[in-house]
Structures are given as structure tokens and as C-alpha cells.
Amino acid sequence: MVLVICLLLTAASTALFSLTTRAGDRTRFENITRTVQERIASHLNADEALLRGTAGLFSASEHVTHEEFRIYVERLDLKRYGPGIHEIGFSQRIPAARKDLAVATQRDLGFSTFRLWPDTPPRDEYHAITYLEPAGIRSPEAMGFDMFTEPIRRAAMERAWQTGAPALSGKVMLGQEAAASGQEGFVMYVPVYEGHSLPETAQKRWQLLEGFVYSPFSATPLFSGLFTPLLQTRITFRLYDGQEPKPEALLYDSSASLEKTHARPVFTSSSQLEVAGRPWTLVFFSQPDFEQSLMATWVPSVGGIGTLMSLLVFAFARSQQNARKRAEDNEAERAWLLSRERLARAETEAQRTHLQDIFMQAPAIIAILGGPQHVFEFANTACQKVLGHRELLGKPIHEAVPDLKQHGPALLDKAYHTGKALSGREVCLPLRYTLGGRIEERYWDFFFQPRRMPDGAVDGMMVFAFEVTDQLQARQEVELSREEARRSAAQLQAITDTLPALVAYLDLAERYRFANRAYESWFGVKPEEVLGKTAAEFVGPEAYEGVKEKLQQALSGETIRYEVELQVRGGRKIYMQSNYLPDRDAQGHVRGIVVLAHDLTERRKEEEIVRNAVRLRDEFLSVASHELKTPLTPLSLKLQALARAVEHEPETPFTQKVRSHVEAGRKQLNRLSVLIGDLLDVSRISSGQMRLRWEPVDFAVLVREVVARLEPEALRAESPLNVEAPGSLMGSTDRLRFEQVVENLLTNAIKYGAGKSIQLVLKEEAGGVVLRVKDHGIGIAPEHQARIFERFERAVSERNYGGLGLGLYITRTIVELLGGTIRVQSEPGQGAAFTVDLPREPPSGTAPLS
Known part of the structure; x- marks a missing residue:
């Protein structure tokens, strides 16, 4: 009886011990799985915050340049941030009508191979990657990729713009939107709307959608970097996309890196995790290193000890010793888990500090105001610099910046009490931007975003602002330049309309961009009817073949001049001289040609008259020269004879006078002979007879x-x-x-x-x-x-x-x-x-x- 009672007590004790130890082991297992799940959620929430900050950069600025985006991402120092975000990009929404302009703009910015792809099938709009940093890991082919063409990515992007919140895609094979091409992972999208505030309805959100800030995540490097190898040998887990653990939805398997895994684990569990609106399923498995420390392994030993009553004291003492040791191991395990939790909290705090450093270094004004009095809780370096390094923290805005009493507080009050974001563009704020200085007028784009508590109540405001004074002045100068260009064009039209010549301008496609009124008098076609037509369309296919080569030579940079007979209005034929003058831009590239055409008909007639007159003159000179040369020889002989006769006469005043006259006659005769010789040479040259x-x-x-x-x-x-x-x-x-x-x-x-x-x-x-x-x-x-x-x-x-x-x-x-x-x-x-x-x-x- 005693033996039966002892055996019953032993059996009961063994069963109780088994239940107790298994419950404890299950609790340890679930604590570890909960830590893993919280670590994943914490890290991805931090990544989501970074993407929200990047979206705020695009929302607070009318236009973010590639250089500003590069500086912003560089200051994020993504490498210090741990596994997860390695690159950040922006997918711009581009209507089909602006496709070519968008491609040309990106190529002008230095992306010479930029294209929108895939380019088929044709669609109403594109969502192309136009920003991607850091440049050191950026794939040049990623620029221009339309992620809206891939169903899984598109589903996430549509969920993001419809809800106005970050959205995570399903499982995808990372392609051209990332440097990690060919790896399994997912993409997080944050929508960016025009006007900076979240539109109230889905229809308005679609109308005002400008694009998405996104970041691709490669699953294996991300989750492998979050957990130590020691934890992976104790507990492994599989992460599935969706609410069910389907093999095709497997995103990550921590046991893939282990040489040997447990075929039949003691503990398994599954849980659901939602990240950026996307459900994930986590399935956990215990491994031999963990199971070796389980208290349940001692259940058979306790049963055997109970059956051996003779060894009861020894067994009891032994079991207490072992229990104490296991308790110590459990305490060590618990201490390890607590230390990991403290490390996770410290890392979260470090990430929060890093994010604050990013805000402090941001080129935009960022401030956080608390309560209905709008007390400064945070002001970054740019904000302090703009406000003249005044004492801000802890003071209401009307006290810290009294210059703003006529401008800012009213809008802040409205945003605070309505709970709706407010924004403004090119708002003039007269302030003392230096402490004790004069009031200056500067222009700003600003964005007021209410800050909410967990219950949804507004408890503060986040302020983002960019100075746009230089951009506004530049745009005003551009507008003045455009107005001046319009006046110059009108003056050019008025001036060229008075010229008796054709004046036109053709672009690189040989299309008329300017024509003066001479086209109407020559061809009976008004200038506005010429504009937009190509040269082939205006002159006709047959006439175009005659000038096609000359036009192409001019567009390649040659100055072309030629004369041609042309039939004009009324069937009248004229002889025309055409000039094609290349027009070059500041870099020397030909961007079009200026066409000048003159009517040479009357000049040709006058030239023919002049040629006939010159021919008659040359004929006269030739005849006159020969006729004049004929009497020179006898006259020269007579003078020589008279000179010889005078030499034999006595020296008298008369003979001296005769000698003087003979010498003068000889000189004039020589001069006349030279002149006639010149005329004869001119006649020979004109007639081509000089040999x-x-x-x-x-x-x-x-x-x-x-x-x-x-x-x-x-x-x-x-x-x-x-x-x-x-x-x-x-x-x-x-x-x-x-x-x-x-x-x-x-x-x-x-x-x-x-x-x-x-x-x-x-x-x-x-x-x-x-x-x-x-x-x-x-x-x-x-x-x-x-x-x-x-x-x-x-x-x-x-x-x-x-x-x-x-x-x-x-x-x-x-x-x-x-x-x-x-x-x-x-x-x-x-x-x-x-x-x-x-x-x-x-x-x-x-x-x-x-």
C-alpha cells in the first residue's frame, strides 16, 4: 500500500513537474519570439520614419534639385543606420503628354541615357524613378524605371496614395529600382502630394499625387543583420508575406544559413505582424541548442527516481540541486533577454538622436511647437540662424519672435484648432533676420503639420519652411526676359515685314518658326499660314528635292548661298538669291537656320546693261588704242629728224627753243605711248588675248x-x-x-x-x-x-x-x-x-x- 501510495505520489509529482517545466519552457520560447517580433517592427518603424522625413523634404519644397537630394541622403548616413535602408529614391508621376519633356529635362540634368521603361504598352501616365541615392551604389539603368507596370509594386503604390500613409509591397524580385538586383525582398512607398497637405478624399489624392518616396529592402541582408548568430542557433523563424505561411510567399528563413536544423522541433508558434499596411506571418521553431536547456528533459529522470524509493532522499536532493541550476540558467537567460532589450532600446534612442541630428543639419527650417501657445520645443540650426540666433526654446512664438505677430500665429492657430495641415507658397515675411537689425522682406514656402497624441488629439505643430526669395526673383527676371523677348519678336516682325526680301527661320526639323510679310506678296500666303509647316510641305515635293541637300548642309553648320529661278504669285518668274545662315546656341550647336532671299531680277537686268556697256567700252578702247598708236611712229620719226637737224645748226636762241620743244614733245610722245600700251594691255586682258x-x-x-x-x-x-x-x-x-x-x-x-x-x-x-x-x-x-x-x-x-x-x-x-x-x-x-x-x-x- 505504501509502495502504491509512493508510486502514485511519484507519478503525480512527475506529471506536475512535467506540466510546470513545459509551461516554463513555453514561456521562455514565447519571450524570445516576442523579442524577435518587436525588434523587426521597431527597425521597420524607424525606416518608415526616415522615409516620411524624406517625403517631407519633397512636400516642403516646390522643387528639390538632385544636388539637394544627394546632400540630404548623404547627411542621413545610411551606413550608420544599420541593416535596412541602403538607398532612397523618388518615383515621379509623369503624364503621357509630358513624357518627352521629362526625358529631355533629365538628360539636361546630366543623365544622358535616361529613358522611361518599359515603354510598352502605351499608357496614360508613367511613374518613373527620377531620384536615387547614394550615387555610389546606384544602377544607371534604374533611372526611368516605371514601377507602376509591375502588379505587386503597383498594388502597394495604389494603397499608399489612396490612404495617404506608407505602404509596403508584397514579395518581389528586386530589379532595376535597386542596386540589389536579383534578390528577394519588398519595397516601401510613401506618397507625396501637391500642396503639402493630405487631401481629404481619394479623388483629390489621385489628382494631387506627385509621386512616391520609396526604398527597396533585400530580405536576407536585412533580417540576417538584425539578429546575432547565437540567437539563430537557439530559435529560427520563417517570415511569410501575407496571412498564411505559403511556400511561394516565403520572404526569409533564418535557418537557411545553418548547417544542420531540427527535423522535429519541440516548440513551434506563429504570429501576425502588420508593417505599413501589409500583413506578415512569422513561424518560429526551437533548435537543439535551446532544447538542451529545457526543464522538460528531466521528466523521465524524476519518474525513475520516484520508482526507486530507496534512493528517494538522494534523488530529491539531486533534483533540487538540478532544479536550482536550471533556475540559475533560466535567470541567466532572462538576464540575457533583458540586456538585449536594453540594447534595442539604446539603439532606438541612438536612432532617434541620429534623426534629430539630421533635422538639425537639414537645409530647411524645421521647428516643433507645443500646445495652443505654440511654445518652441525644437528648432534646428537653420531656424536659429534665420531668426538671428534668438532665445527660442521654452518660449511661445509670439514672445520669442514678436515680429511674426501679424503673420504666423493666426495660421498656426487655425491649423492647431482644425487639425488640418496648412501650407503657403511665396509668402512675404518681413522680419528682423539678424538680432537688432533692420526689417527685411523675404519670401518663404511653409508647411504646418499638426502633431497628434495616441488618442488623436492635437498637442503641437511641426513647421517646415524653405526660403524661395532667390527663386522668386529669378522667376520674375525670367518673366521680364520673356516679355522682353515678346517685344523683341514683335519688333523683329515689324522690321522684317518692311524688307523687300523673304525672311524666315527653320528649326532642326526644317519646320517654319518665323516668316515675314514678303511671303504674302511673293506667294499669296500669309505668314501665320506658313508657321508650323515643314519646308517640304510649303514648297512641294518636287521643289523640295532641289533644296533638300542645301538645307541639310546648312543644318550641319555650313553657310549656303545660291541663285535660282523661281515662279511667284501670278505666274511671274523671278531670279532669286537664297542665303541659309546657321543659328547656333551658346555651346555652338546648330539649332536652326535663318533664310534670307532677295529678288535679283532687276539687278540681273542692270548687270546685263553694265556688262554690255563694259564690252562696248573695251571694244572702243581696243579700236582707239590701235588707231592712236598708228600715227605715233611717223610723229616720233619727225621729232627725231628735227632733233638731228637742230644739232647741226649754230647755237642761237631759236635753236635752243626748238631743242626744248623737241624734248618736251618727245616726253609727251613717250607718255602717250605708255598710256596707249596700257590701254592695249587692258584690252588684251579683257578679251583673254594676253599671251x-x-x-x-x-x-x-x-x-x-x-x-x-x-x-x-x-x-x-x-x-x-x-x-x-x-x-x-x-x-x-x-x-x-x-x-x-x-x-x-x-x-x-x-x-x-x-x-x-x-x-x-x-x-x-x-x-x-x-x-x-x-x-x-x-x-x-x-x-x-x-x-x-x-x-x-x-x-x-x-x-x-x-x-x-x-x-x-x-x-x-x-x-x-x-x-x-x-x-x-x-x-x-x-x-x-x-x-x-x-x-x-x-x-x-x-x-x-x-
Whole structure:
């Protein structure tokens, strides 16, 4: 009986011990699972807060530049924040009508390969990635990706804009929106609305939606980084997307990194977790390292001890000792869990401090005001700087910033009492922005967001503000520039409408962007009917083929000029000169062409009349020259005979007078002979009948012979000739024409040398012959130096210097026929230097005189 009672007591004790230890082990297991769940929720809530702050940046500013976004994300220092957010982006809502403009804008900002993709099928709007930082891990292909085209991401984005709250996507394979391409994970979205406040209805939220701040999360690195390897060997868990643990919904399995797992765990449990509106299912499993410390493992031992009554005392003492040890282990376990909890709280506090540091360093004004009196609880560095470093914290706004009493408090009161966010754009706030300074007017964009307690009551206000004074002034300047451009365009239209020529502007697509009134008088088409048409549409396919190549050359940067016969209004034909002038931007790129077209019909008629007159003149000069030259020979003979007759007569006043007249007649006869020779040369040049006779010559000998002939004339003009030439310089040329060039240049130098010395230099240079004649006379003004080589042109008055103005024209023509060039260097009063460059041998294909 005693044995039965002992056995019953032993059995009861064993059962009670089993129930007690299993309940304790279950409690330990659930404490650990609760810690894991709270750690996941805490970390993702912190990530959600960061994304909300980023959305606030876009809401508080009319336009966030890529540089501002880069600085903002850089100051977040995401690497210090632990596993989770490694990159933050912004998906912009782009209507289909603004697709091309959005692509062009991004490319102008430096994203040369930016495109909206996938580009099919066509749709009413796009939600493309336009911001993604940090740049060090950003994939260039991510820019422009439309996440709205993927059903799972789209579902999360629609839930976000409909609720106005952050939304988490289901399980997705991370692609081009992240650097972690090809990994399983999820994406968190925070909507950004126009007007900064949350619209009241779903319809207004859709209308005012500007885009989404988002961040992709790779599940494995995120959850692996949250928990130590020690915890993973004690308890493992699987995280499923959704409310049921389906295999295809598995997001993360902590046992995947373990070499060996428990096939039949002692404890399992599942729980639900909601993150940003998305339900998750967590399933936990105990592992051998945890199960080895379970009190339940001692149940068989206690039963065996109970059956052995002889060992009752020993067994009882042993069991108490073991129980005490297990209790100590449990206490150590509990202490470890408490320490992990304290670490988690410390990390949360560190994250809160880090977030406060971010707000302090933000380039925007951020302030937190408490209670209906709007007492300053927080003011970042930018706020303190703008308000002149006044004492703010702990003071109501009307006391801390009395300058605001006519502006800010009323709006703050309205937002506080209604509980609705308020915003303003380009609001003028006259303040003393420096302590003790003068009142200045600056313009601000601001956003007042009520702060609510857990019960929903408003207990304060969050203030965000950006100064937009510079942007406002810049926009005003742009508007003034646009108005000035409109006035200039009107003036240009009025001016060009008065011109008797076609004036138009074509863009790179050969489309008319401007046309003057001449189009109506020439073609019977009003300018406004021309605008928007392409060149092919306006002139027709057949006429366009004739100008297509010229238009393309002009658009490639060439200046094109050509003449063409054209039929205009009424069937009348005119001869037109067209000019295509490329128009370039500040970088030198062609952005269009200016078209100028003139009617040359009357000028062509006048030119034909002039050509006929010139032809008749040349014919007259040719005939007159030959007719005038005919009597010169007998007249010259008569003068020579008279001179010889007078030489044999005695010296008397009469014979002296006769000699004087004979000498004067001889000089005039020579002058007339030279003039007639020039006229004959001009006639030959005009008719193309001037022929060259190439023969071997010594250029140095020819020069000295000409100098010898003209030396008496130079001495009479008191202009001595200084010659610098080699002893011999052989080559081939037309002897008479070369002498004519030298003689014309020396004659000019004597005539205009003002009684000063003349230098003649002949030398060999670069395989050719260089002749240089320099005087120190009256010189030639720069504006006359080009035309003195033309027919009948002179740089001086005919009253002071005789001649027909043909010498230099004939000289230039001869030099060019000889294959050379002539140029002049001169300054008024400094003399003139003529330089002739000639080849030593005739051009190829020219046979020398044998």
C-alpha cells in the first residue's frame, strides 16, 4: 500500500513537474519570439520614419534639385543606420503628354541615357524613378524605371496614395529600382502630394499625387543583420508575406544559413505582424541548442527516481540541486533577454538622436511647437540662424519672435484648432533676420503639420519652411526676359515685314518658326499660314528635292548661298538669291537656320546693261588704242629728224627753243605711248588675248637693265635707286612681261616716293623668286590697299598725280598669269612696299620658248 501510495505520489509529482517545466519552457520560447517580433517592427518603424522625413523634404519644397537630394541622403548616413535602408529614391508621376519633356529635362540634368521603361504598352501616365541615392551604389539603368507596370509594386503604390500613409509591397524580385538586383525582398512607398497637405478624399489624392518616396529592402541582408548568430542557433523563424505561411510567399528563413536544423522541433508558434499596411506571418521553431536547456528533459529522470524509493532522499536532493541550476540558467537567460532589450532600446534612442541630428543639419527650417501657445520645443540650426540666433526654446512664438505677430500665429492657430495641415507658397515675411537689425522682406514656402497624441488629439505643430526669395526673383527676371523677348519678336516682325526680301527661320526639323510679310506678296500666303509647316510641305515635293541637300548642309553648320529661278504669285518668274545662315546656341550647336532671299531680277537686268556697256567700252578702247598708236611712229620719226637737224645748226636762241620743244614733245610722245600700251594691255586682258612667251632668263640681269633705264628719271625726281640682288638668278619667265612688272613698280615708287630713296630687293626664297620694291613716300591708307589693284582705281587725287589707274591692275594680272602673287604693306606717310612672289619655272604643262 505504501509502495502504491509512493508510486502514485511519484507519478503525480512527475506529471506536475512535467506540466510546470513545459509551461516554463513555453514561456521562455514565447519571450524570445516576442523579442524577435518587436525588434523587426521597431527597425521597420524607424525606416518608415526616415522615409516620411524624406517625403517631407519633397512636400516642403516646390522643387528639390538632385544636388539637394544627394546632400540630404548623404547627411542621413545610411551606413550608420544599420541593416535596412541602403538607398532612397523618388518615383515621379509623369503624364503621357509630358513624357518627352521629362526625358529631355533629365538628360539636361546630366543623365544622358535616361529613358522611361518599359515603354510598352502605351499608357496614360508613367511613374518613373527620377531620384536615387547614394550615387555610389546606384544602377544607371534604374533611372526611368516605371514601377507602376509591375502588379505587386503597383498594388502597394495604389494603397499608399489612396490612404495617404506608407505602404509596403508584397514579395518581389528586386530589379532595376535597386542596386540589389536579383534578390528577394519588398519595397516601401510613401506618397507625396501637391500642396503639402493630405487631401481629404481619394479623388483629390489621385489628382494631387506627385509621386512616391520609396526604398527597396533585400530580405536576407536585412533580417540576417538584425539578429546575432547565437540567437539563430537557439530559435529560427520563417517570415511569410501575407496571412498564411505559403511556400511561394516565403520572404526569409533564418535557418537557411545553418548547417544542420531540427527535423522535429519541440516548440513551434506563429504570429501576425502588420508593417505599413501589409500583413506578415512569422513561424518560429526551437533548435537543439535551446532544447538542451529545457526543464522538460528531466521528466523521465524524476519518474525513475520516484520508482526507486530507496534512493528517494538522494534523488530529491539531486533534483533540487538540478532544479536550482536550471533556475540559475533560466535567470541567466532572462538576464540575457533583458540586456538585449536594453540594447534595442539604446539603439532606438541612438536612432532617434541620429534623426534629430539630421533635422538639425537639414537645409530647411524645421521647428516643433507645443500646445495652443505654440511654445518652441525644437528648432534646428537653420531656424536659429534665420531668426538671428534668438532665445527660442521654452518660449511661445509670439514672445520669442514678436515680429511674426501679424503673420504666423493666426495660421498656426487655425491649423492647431482644425487639425488640418496648412501650407503657403511665396509668402512675404518681413522680419528682423539678424538680432537688432533692420526689417527685411523675404519670401518663404511653409508647411504646418499638426502633431497628434495616441488618442488623436492635437498637442503641437511641426513647421517646415524653405526660403524661395532667390527663386522668386529669378522667376520674375525670367518673366521680364520673356516679355522682353515678346517685344523683341514683335519688333523683329515689324522690321522684317518692311524688307523687300523673304525672311524666315527653320528649326532642326526644317519646320517654319518665323516668316515675314514678303511671303504674302511673293506667294499669296500669309505668314501665320506658313508657321508650323515643314519646308517640304510649303514648297512641294518636287521643289523640295532641289533644296533638300542645301538645307541639310546648312543644318550641319555650313553657310549656303545660291541663285535660282523661281515662279511667284501670278505666274511671274523671278531670279532669286537664297542665303541659309546657321543659328547656333551658346555651346555652338546648330539649332536652326535663318533664310534670307532677295529678288535679283532687276539687278540681273542692270548687270546685263553694265556688262554690255563694259564690252562696248573695251571694244572702243581696243579700236582707239590701235588707231592712236598708228600715227605715233611717223610723229616720233619727225621729232627725231628735227632733233638731228637742230644739232647741226649754230647755237642761237631759236635753236635752243626748238631743242626744248623737241624734248618736251618727245616726253609727251613717250607718255602717250605708255598710256596707249596700257590701254592695249587692258584690252588684251579683257578679251583673254594676253599671251606669255616663256624662256630661260637671268632675273638679276633683267632687274639691273630696268633699273639702268629708269635711273635718270629717278635722279631727276631726287629718288636714288638702291638695288640688292645676287650676281645671277636663273629661271624661266616671259622676259618682256617681267620687265613690265619691274618697270611699273619702280615708276610708281618714283612718282609717289616724295624725293626719297627707293630700295629694290631681288632674292631666291623657297625655290621661287621674290621681288620687293619699297619707297618712303606718301604711303597708302589701309582702306585703299585692296582696290588699287583694280582697273581705273587710284588711291590719290588725279589733280596731283597723273595716270589712268591701270599700272597696278596690269601688274597684278601679269603676276597672276606668271603663277605668282603680289601684295602691299603701307601706312600713310610711311611709304609703300610691294612684294611679288614668282615661280622660277613655268607651271606644269607650259612649254618654254625654244
